[in-house]
Amino acid sequence: MTVVPLVFSALVIGVVELGKGRGLGRVATSTLLYTLVASTLSVFIGVILVNLVRPGDGFPLSQSSIDAQVAGVMKNAAESKPFAIALVELVPKNPIEAATKALSGEMLSLMVFALFFGAALSVVARRREGTNPLLAVLEQIFDASMTIVGWAMKLAPIGVFSIVFGTLFKNGSGILASLAMYVGVVVVGLLIQQFVVYALMLKYVGKRSPWAFFRACRDVYLCAFSTASSNATLPLSLETAELKLKLPPRISRFVLTIGATANQNGTALFEGVTVLFLAQVYSIELSLGQQIQVVLMSIIAGIGTAGVPGGSLPLIMILLQSVGIPAEGIGLILGADRLLDMCRTTLNVSGDLVIAALVSQGNADPLPVGSGSSHLASDAGGVV
Numbered sequence: 001m002t003v004v005p006l007v008f009s010a011l012v013i014g015v016v017e018l019g020k021g022r023g024l025g026r027v028a029t030s031t032l033l034y035t036l037v038a039s040t041l042s043v044f045i046g047v048i049l050v051n052l053v054r055p056g057d058g059f060p061l062s063q064s065s066i067d068a069q070v071a072g073v074m075k076n077a078a079e080s081k082p083f084a085i086a087l088v089e090l091v092p093k094n095p096i097e098a099a100t101k102a103l104s105g106e107m108l109s110l111m112v113f114a115l116f117f118g119a120a121l122s123v124v125a126r127r128r129e130g131t132n133p134l135l136a137v138l139e140q141i142f143d144a145s146m147t148i149v150g151w152a153m154k155l156a157p158i159g160v161f162s163i164v165f166g167t168l169f170k171n172g173s174g175i176l177a178s179l180a181m182y183v184g185v186v187v188v189g190l191l192i193q194q195f196v197v198y199a200l201m202l203k204y205v206g207k208r209s210p211w212a213f214f215r216a217c218r219d220v221y222l223c224a225f226s227t228a229s230s231n232a233t234l235p236l237s238l239e240t241a242e243l244k245l246k247l248p249p250r251i252s253r254f255v256l257t258i259g260a261t262a263n264q265n266g267t268a269l270f271e272g273v274t275v276l277f278l279a280q281v282y283s284i285e286l287s288l289g290q291q292i293q294v295v296l297m298s299i300i301a302g303i304g305t306a307g308v309p310g311g312s313l314p315l316i317m318i319l320l321q322s323v324g325i326p327a328e329g330i331g332l333i334l335g336a337d338r339l340l341d342m343c344r345t346t347l348n349v350s351g352d353l354v355i356a357a358l359v360s361q362g363n364a365d366p367l368p369v370g371s372g373s374s375h376l377a378s379d380a381g382g383v384v
């Protein structure tokens with residue numbers, strides 16, 4: 001019910017946020033570039049690990065549960081198109097039709113439309129002075145959609161209990177070992193991104209000692225871990241960037257406020273792993289093309305994910321549907337989600353600080369006065 005309004009508003013707002021930095025020229029371009037590179041690496045690490053370990057293979061889902069899904073999967077397979085046609089159809093002829101198709105899981109063309117619309121809206125917003133009423137409406141649409149999701153999540157404890165109880169009853173307790181392996185894959189992936197990818201980026205691009213950097217960010221990590229919210233951690237990240245990491249405020253404010261919304265490496269990794277894990281659970285073989293689609297959509301979904309606890313869950317359901325995996329499969333992992341949310345949020349916030357450091361290194365010259373503080377004022381209390 002909330003898929004279309006939620007995805008559309010979240011992506012448009014995310015892209016407009018990214019576009020706000022146009023006045024900052026090089027800073028904005030390098031922020032965008034590092035965000036894409038870091039997200040892509042992070043999703044790849046997750047996808048490689050989950051393919052190597054295959055935690056979902058040991059998930060003893062009963063044959064009848066699998067059979068029940070086969071009909072749906074066959075239907076999806078019958079509908080799958082050749083790669084070239086799928087590529088052309090990424091740009092929808094009719095956005096309303098794309099929105100209708102999104103309801104049955106074909107999400108990508110609506111996402112592409114939202115990306116274009118967001119880019120255009122940020123151009124329009126720059127041309128006109130004052131507030132942008134359409135953006136305000138979209139923010140309210142996003143808020144209202146998240147409120148509906150919040151209502152549904154009130155039922156989550158009962159729903160998760162029922163799904164996990166039903167699955168354990170039908171399939172035996174062996175699923176716990178599988179779930180533990182799945183959690184392990186996500187956590188190891190996050191650690192590799194933090195201590196290998198970020199460390200290398202800091203050392204070779206940022207020209208800083210990674211360990212000193214990580215030590216200076218300890219409080220931020222703790223705050224992100226305990227709140228599971230990038231937005232709630234933003235004030236502390238801003239303070240740490242300025243006072244402890246000594247990053248130029250105008251750059252760090254810009255990168256960090258945008259990053260809280262648009263740079264979510266931990267979430268992107270978690271989304272990729274979860275989709276592939278559930279494909280393994282339901283014995284659905286995803287082709288290379290479909291795995292690439294998962295990678296792409298996880299990167300885009302990272303941009304549209306709200307920096308709040310559980311912000312990525314609605315988007316995961318959309319990702320699942322789009323590759324023909326039963327969306328209710330999410331119930332199987334919800335029991336472990338809070339812990340994973342705390343871990344992935346820590347990486348999300350850490351990634352923002354790393355990118356702020358890299359961008360500062362490449363743009364050491366002074367920026368125009370006032371180019372960062374306005375974003376801080378308008379975004380710190382924003383919805384996304």
Ligand code: ASP
Pocket residue numbers: 228229230231264266267305306307308309310311312313341344345348
């Ligand atoms: N809790 C995450 C954050 O605030 C978003 C998510 O992955 O659910 O960054």
